[in-house]
Amino acid sequence: MSGHDHPHEGPGRTASPYALRIRAIESLLVEKGVLTEAEIQDQIEYMDSRSPANGARLVARAWVDPEFRRRLLADTKAAALELGIDASGPVEFVVVENTPEVHNLIVCTLCSCYPRAILGRPPDWYKSFEYRSRAVREPRAVMREFGHEPPEGVRVAVHDSTADVRYMVLPMRPEGTEGMSEEELAALVTRDSLIGVSVPRAPARAR
Amino acid sequence: MGGAVSPFEPGDRVRVLDLGKPGHVRTPRYVRGKTGRVERALGEFRNPEDLAYGGDGLPRCGLYRVAFDQRELWEGYEGPAGDSLYVDVYEHWLEGA
Numbered sequence: 001m002s003g004h005d006h007p008h009e010g011p012g013r014t015a016s017p018y019a020l021r022i023r024a025i026e027s028l029l030v031e032k033g034v035l036t037e038a039e040i041q042d043q044i045e046y047m048d049s050r051s052p053a054n055g056a057r058l059v060a061r062a063w064v065d066p067e068f069r070r071r072l073l074a075d076t077k078a079a080a081l082e083l084g085i086d087a088s089g090p091v092e093f094v095v096v097e098n099t100p101e102v103h104n105l106i107v108c109t110l111c112s113c114y115p116r117a118i119l120g121r122p123p124d125w126y127k128s129f130e131y132r133s134r135a136v137r138e139p140r141a142v143m144r145e146f147g148h149e150p151p152e153g154v155r156v157a158v159h160d161s162t163a164d165v166r167y168m169v170l171p172m173r174p175e176g177t178e179g180m181s182e183e184e185l186a187a188l189v190t191r192d193s194l195i196g197v198s199v200p201r202a203p204a205r206a207r
Numbered sequence: 208m209g210g211a212v213s214p215f216e217p218g219d220r221v222r223v224l225d226l227g228k229p230g231h232v233r234t235p236r237y238v239r240g241k242t243g244r245v246e247r248a249l250g251e252f253r254n255p256e257d258l259a260y261g262g263d264g265l266p267r268c269g270l271y272r273v274a275f276d277q278r279e280l281w282e283g284y285e286g287p288a289g290d291s292l293y294v295d296v297y298e299h300w301l302e303g304a
Contacts, residue, residue, distance in 0.1 A: 092249065109235050136237065140286050155289040158277075162233045163270055163295040164252040 050120035054085045055168055056189035058095075058118070059200075060182045063173040072170065073097060080118060087117040096159060097170040098196075103150045105143065105158045105196035106167045107135035115166040119194060126195065135197075136160055146197040169196040177203050213269055215301065219245045221273060222304040223296060231259035234300045242304045243275040249295060269298035 015023070029035045058080060062069035072079040076093035080086070087093060093115055096104040108114065109132045114122040125131050134142050139158050143149065150156060159167045171193045177185060180203065188200040215221060225239040226232075233255050248271055253264025277290040284290070 109237075110233060136235075136292060137281050138285060139290075155291065156277075156286055157290070158292045160235060160292065160294045162235060163249075163255065163297065165249055165270075165272075165295055 047116065047121060050116060050118060052119050052189075052191035052194060053186070054080070054083075054118050054120075055115075055191070055194040056186040057083055058085070058168075059170055059189045059194070060186035062170055063177075063185055064182050069170070076168070085118060087115075089117055090164070091117065092165045093118065093168065094165050095168050095170050096157070098172045098199075100154070100172070102155045102157050103143075103196065104167075104169045105135060105139050105156060106161065106169060107132060107158060108161045109133065109136055110162050113161040113166060115168045117166075118168065119191065123191065143197055146192060148198040168194055171196075171200050174200050174202050213248050214298070215245045215248065215269075215271055215303075217245050217247055220304040221245055221271070221296075221301045223273070224300050224302055226300060228256065230256070232256055234296055235294060237280060238273075238275060238294050238296070241275055241280060243273040243294075245271050246274045246293060247272040252297075254297070270295055271298065271301065273301070 026035075026040065030037060030040075058072060061083065062072050068079065068082070071082070072095050076095050077087050080093075081088075096106075098104055106114075107126075112122055112127040114126060116122070131142065136158055139156050140150070143156075161167050171189065173185070174188060177188070184203075188203060190198065190200060192198045193200045220242060221244070222242045223234060223238045223240065226234075248269065250270060251267035252270050254262075254266075254268050255264065258264040272293055273296050275292045275294070276288070277284045277286060277292055278288060280292060
């Protein structure tokens, strides 16, 4: 029986040896009753329901509401839940705040730890050997390649999420955004700025 | 271990041990043998070195966020003094320095 149509693989994509292996393992797990097709499907849907837009909403709220910002930094899970983002689970979350003195950058050198319960799946480059090895050793060069150069005097802090904590960056609010709505602000927050390789978009110039 | 009071406090100088442990460990090589400063105690977690091989990960072990000076980690580091790197390290990989 093949009731499972593998929606997590794009149509027309040739399966790599790894994909075939995963599929074989998956079939075995189902056959042996360790997992059900429904559980696998639920997990895929859970992951697909997360996205960087969640992070953008948290950041925009923190920019407009200092009390929320405080809560986000103190207890990320609880603050996320206030916006209906359920990040519950065994993994802890820590939000690190960019300031005029320090710019933060997130990496996982050992694998691809990422705040998935909030942001969903990481971009492919985040999982690459190149990013993982260079982000710790030459973070400033990596950021330059993403188009960001921290101003003179700003320290760079790299966070290697090796264990049970997942990190997300709270970037600084761009200049010239006074009076923008929370929704407009959220649109400036890019996924890359939540990882720290760059900063949020500048607002479109007012006419 | 389990239930014992935390041996490290924020501000403590610690050295990362090189336990030479094979297999699934969460202490990156580049910090082994290096000295840093405890920034925060993160709580107690199931031991991933046991969980990875089907164990229950108990007793839980303390996890610490340790700050390192980038210039002490990498020879010829390009950034200024003050650039830092934070790694989460389990208690049994740390000793007071």
